[in-house]
Amino acid sequence: MNMQNRHIDHLIARHLDGERLSDAEQAELLDWLRSSEEHRRNYLDAYDAWGEEHLTDTCFDAEAAYRRFTERVATPAKLPAPLPLRQNRPLRRRIVGIACAAACSILLVTGFFLRGRAEQQIPDIREFARATEAPAYTEKEVQLVLSEQKTVRLEEKRTSIRYDASEIHINEDAREPITKKEVAAFNQLLVPYGKQTTLTLADGTRVWVNAGSRLIYPSAFDSHSREIYAEGEIYIEVAHDAARPFTLHTGKMDIRVLGTRFYVSSYGRDRAQEVVLRSGSVSVAPTGAPERGIRIEPDQRASLDTAGTFRIRKVRAEDYISWIHGYYRFDNTPLSDVLARLARYYNRTFDCSPEVGVMTISGKLELNDDPGEVLRVLSLTAPIRFRASETGFSLCSAQNARKEHDNNPNRMPMENHDPS
Structure with a gap:
């Protein structure tokens, strides 16, 4: 076993024993979890294994957990001993235990702080x-x-x-x-x-x-x-x-x-x-x-x-919870923020020019099934025009849209609902 593995094992034992790790040590363990698909799978299997167990012991033997873990590393094919948390586990659970790689040892990564409570614990969310x-x-x-x-x-x-x-x-x-x-x-x-x-x-x-x-x-x-x-x-x-x-x-x-x-x-x-x-x-x-x-x-x-x-x-x-009723209410809100909300709501892109993004709007905006209709309503209160594409919409100021069309009269015009 190399020095890096021994260091990780030592952190595991300390963490299972309920000792508070430093921020750097916690980050190191999280990096270890993320560094390998095998590590992640071991954690998920361990999480499931722990979830079906009731903690009946009043204390947790971290030394025994550490010993099982090191034995598992040295002899991967070895059948892990039954966990001390509960006796006579079903055979199905024992089989899962083999794949878990000494489940109770891996549990540390998600913060299973076993500190002698008889009640089933929940990991740090x-x-x-x-x-x-x-x-x-x-x-x-x-x-x-x-x-x-x-x-x-x-x-x-x-x-x-x-x-x-x-x-x-x-x-x-x-x-x-x-x-x-x-x-x-x-x-x-x-x-x-x-x-x-x-x-x-x-x-x-x-x-x-x-x-x-x-x-x-x-x-x-x-x-x-x-x-x-x-x-x-x-x-x-x-x-x-x-x-x-x-x-x-x-x-x-x-x-x-x-x-x-x-x-x-x-x-x-x-x-x-x-x-x-x-x-x-x-x-x-x-x-x-x-x-x-x-x-x-x-x-x-x-x-x-x-x-x-x-x-x-x-x-x-x-105003901040109006979306649960099917509309947005804005009060001097930059149009860039409005479009960001619409993009999430409709799962479409809403691109705008810089001069459009800094415009502010106020009022109630009904959210219906047609995002184009929502933009047409917006164009009644703000000097904007828009063009639809397969993935979303592009917006620019009405003034720039007119200039663009004058320079290229064959270009498809942008929609405009100017009440005049």
């Missing part, structure tokens, strides 16, 4: 999000990922998903049973461009998920806390439960509540992430820095910039 690649959101269907082996694909433009104790209700006319493995595993909801989904979690919390977004959550929360992870744009109404505080994580923020309604935008490409409070109270902090947290009040927006600084502004919260 932020580690899981970092260890799983975000999709490109170009799929045609909404994907509900229940486990590594099971994904439900939904073709409708708008879907509704609701969890209860034993089933997942999809659009209220289809049901998907929840297996024991899927209870322990994190579920993922992947909403591509051009789609929207409403999700009701097992605790009654409702989440509206907009196009180009990802949500990670357990199918059932534990008895101490509720945590989910979001990328993209969501509106959430948190079910009140004082005994189980609710935390929403994004790539840059941690938002903690008891019961409230708020909006979050955390698209990876956007320079700033923001949270807008509709009712109740939330505290929001940069990821990993709770001491820098702030509280916001209803109709306030907290934006976190790239420097890690929050800026608070008074807004109308209703």
